[in-house]
Amino acid sequence: MVEKRAFISGNEAVAAGVCLARPHVIAAYPITPQTTVIERLAEMVEDESLRAEYLHVESEHSALSACIGASAVGARTFTATSSQGLLYMAECLHYASGGRFPVVMMNANRSVALPWNIYGDQRDSLSLLDCGWIQAYAEDAQESLDMILHAYAIAEHPDVLTPMMINLDGFVITHTYELVTIPAQSDADLFLAPFQTSNKMDFDSPMSLGFTAGPAYNQAFKQLQHLAMLSASRVIREVEEKFGQLFKRNYSGLLETLYCDDAEYIIVTLGSVAGTLRPVIERLRALGERVGLVRIRYMRPFPLEEIRKALAGAKAVGVLEKDISFGFEGTVYTNVNSALMSANLMRPRLRNFIGGLGGKNISAQDVEMMFSRLKSSDEGERVEFI
Amino acid sequence: MRNQAEKKTSIRDLSDRELFYGHKACPGCGGSLALRLALKVLGERSYAVVPAGCMSAVGFIFPQMAFGCNAIISTFAGTASMLSGVAAGARALGIKDFHAVGFAGDGGTADIGIQALSGAIDRHDKIIYICYDNEAYMNTGVQKSGLTPIGARTTTSPVGQRLRGSVNRKKPMFEIVAAHGIDYAATASVGYPLDYLRKLEHARHVEGTSYIHVFSPCPVGWGYETADTIAVAKNAVDCGLWYLAEFSEGRFALNHNPAELTSVRDYLMGQSRFRHLQEEDINAILAQREAFWTRIHREWRV
Secondary structure (H helix, E strand, O other): OOOEEEEEEHHHHHHHHHHHHOOOEEEEOOOOOOHHHHHHHHHHHHOOOOOOEEEEOOOHHHHHHHHHHHHOOOOOEEEEEEHHHHHHOHHHHHHHHHOOOOOEEEEEEOOOOOOOOOOOOOHHHHOOHHHOOEEEEOOOHHHHHHHHHHHHHHHOOOOOOOOEEEEEEOOOOOOOEEEEEEOOHHHHHHHOOOOOOOOOOOOOOOOEEOOEOOOOOHHHHHHHHHHHHHHHHHHHHHHHHHHHHHHOOOOOOOEEEEOOOOOOEEEEEEHHHHHHHHHHHHHHHHOOOOEEEEEEOEEEOOOHHHHHHHHOOOOEEEEEEOOOOOOOOOHHHHHHHHHHHOOOOOOOEEEEEEOOHHHOOOOHHHHHHHHHHHHOOOOOOOEEEO | OOOOOOOOOOHHHOOOOOOEOOOOOOOOOHHHHHHHHHHHHHOOOEEEEEEOOHHHHHHEEOOEEOEOOEEEEEOHHHHHHHHHHHHHHHHHOOOOOOEEEEEEEHHHHHHOOHHHHHHHHHHOOOOEEEEEEOOOEOOOOOEOOOOOOOOOOOOOOOEOOOOEOOOOOOOOHHHHHHHOOOOEEEEEEOOOHHHHHHHHHHHHOOOOOEEEEEEOOOHHHHOOOHHHHHHHHHHHHHOOOOOOEEEEOOEEEEOOOOOOOOOHHHHHHOOHHHOOOOHHHHHHHHHHHHHHHHHHHHHOEO
16 A cells, blocks of 8 residues: 545545544534535445444534543544534533543534634634643644544553544635645554553453542542643654654644744744745745744644744744634733743733634735734734734 | 343342442432342443433542442433443444443433433444433432422422422433334333343343333432332332333333222322322322323233
């Protein structure tokens, strides 16, 4: 078997990645714009290119609940959702992370009702940042596929044992067709070992899982969960290094930087909009402007040191994000600001740009406007809707 | 009706091994008895899934675990969906000869968990779902559930000037699951343990979804002496407010057909949750009993 090149959508790339990971159980409930992932997987199970149990569940709550049950007997699992569906399974998100069940899930980032809207923003996943899942944000279809393979290696690592959510911008990534390299199954098998865990119900040594822990023990479990999430930072780098050696596609850990070594004005963002920023930045650089980009790849664990390092030399930083914590600021901005505030660094001027809510377009002109705002010493609005 | 492989169950055949032991359930708890007996029949190769409720609250307090077999607490709504996942995971891993068995209360079954239960039955997943019905949310302090009988006083269906306890009738869960075309369903009572054990034994061999609804009195919530749980559970069947039946291969059958139903008044007045009931209330309950038995005598195999 050799790798192949295919012209597929982000969702299809995810399905291809899931197939290569050989999950035992897939449980999913349809929601736009996630549907083509679970359609492709259903076809793969039907034609036996993927040997997995496919559960047609009756809700997202049941999808994740079933994945937790399967994971609790040591099975590798996958589900996918979006927006209202992610919120509907919110209880189970905490349940999976607290129980240390390394479920892998794709979330198609989509706006949250009301008003109803099926287009992309990141309010769904960012409003659940504290649910204890590793949260990754892909920029394109290839990274989506690769992140699925990374996800199982990261989530199932014994030092991590934490579920992982891979976020794809609704429609912009999920439904855009790109040329994607699909690894050979034999290479995927070399990269990803079968799931092994002692945190499972086993007839040789029966266990009680999902138990109650009162005030004397509860915090200790939560602290272990926090430490495991912190360990994920190291494991993500290890996994990506191994992946790079095997597949010659290299990723840069919790975040990616572009021209941050000498950039004075940097935009920090996540997801597909980085693709809009890149050509603008190249154009401005050609004109001699020292601009740069930080693309956050992981919101949890948060790239604390990496953010500090990347932004250390900047005069002004704009955080561009597709969400808003009403009455305050964007959640990504809060996180970036906190990382900088808690370091003894010269602090750049910080601005928060909120855009793309409900799929509102963010254009190249908008990006140029944001950089010009950063260059202006005028303080302006701390939080600006673009 | 009975599977060929099914053996006649007697108390003597029951395992001495306790798989639900050392828990913190109240004295006289009907629900814990339903669990204990079920695990004796289903055995050590069981994955028990128990949602939020009395049995998870008394059985899983770290580091004192009461289950001798594999067990996990599910979300309140997620008993059946987690069971489906457990069964699918075990099947995919090639694990043989196991039972995925759920133990959910009446609220966890008829209210918050009914969606997931409906889905699992629809998929014919090979799981055994046991509803231990103590007729209210007992773990949280006796609030009304969808299986609280009409007239029962609970902390959210109080007795006052305008209300005399619950105004809703008990959801017919047995018939609801049967309407799905479930592979096997049964009602039982901890007051008739041999009947319950036989149904568990039957469920062991069903290729598909089994649902057993076991009537499990609660002395704390119902207001009777802790020593009387079995008597109350038996009386409910004898007076015709509960019944022992099965649904298999698309047909209903009544397993226990009392020649004469005993006094509903005595059953009700034996429990403080019903003592406020007035003559007209009791007459209404009697009329409902009459209509129910007339219907099942007409429609079910007796």
